């Protein structure tokens with residue numbers, strides 16, 4: 001944006017150079033502040049433990065509280081026609097960080113895994129409890145290519161075979 005302003009000012013000629021110089025300094029200062037603010041927001045976002053991920057758009061929003069995340073997930077669902085398919089948790093008994101996954105429709109009961117989410121590095125090998133929502137059942141895939149599930153409702157404590165080993169979440 002600063003560059004675009006500079007180009008425009010140059011085309012207007014020398015008379016405006018002094019004005020440009022002061023505006024430019026202000027612009028740089030503003031841009032610097034914006035960058036700093038953005039960095040702060042980025043840090044906040046990573047610190048926020050409870051995220052909603054829309055599986056179709058891959059958009060992620062994060063909150064400090066689980067209730068805020070599930071509330072946001074519900075609002076996304078209400079306005080877009082999608083539904084919350086599942087929430088997965090870092091710790092047993094629905095503790096620690098959480099990821100609430102919204103899907104474009106209630107999972108069709110067609111004996112197929114309809115939605116699949118490859119976890120990012122932050123979430124790989126972390127899931128210790130899950131809750132299924134809507135008509136969705138949750139499948140957990142470790143790196144080995146096996147799968148665990150389906151978890152049809154609440155699973156407060158995953159068995160040792162899959163605990164902290166999930167790399168992909170499937171919803172069917």
Ligand SMILES: [Ca+2]
Nearest residue numbers: 090126127128
């Ligand atoms: Ca865990």
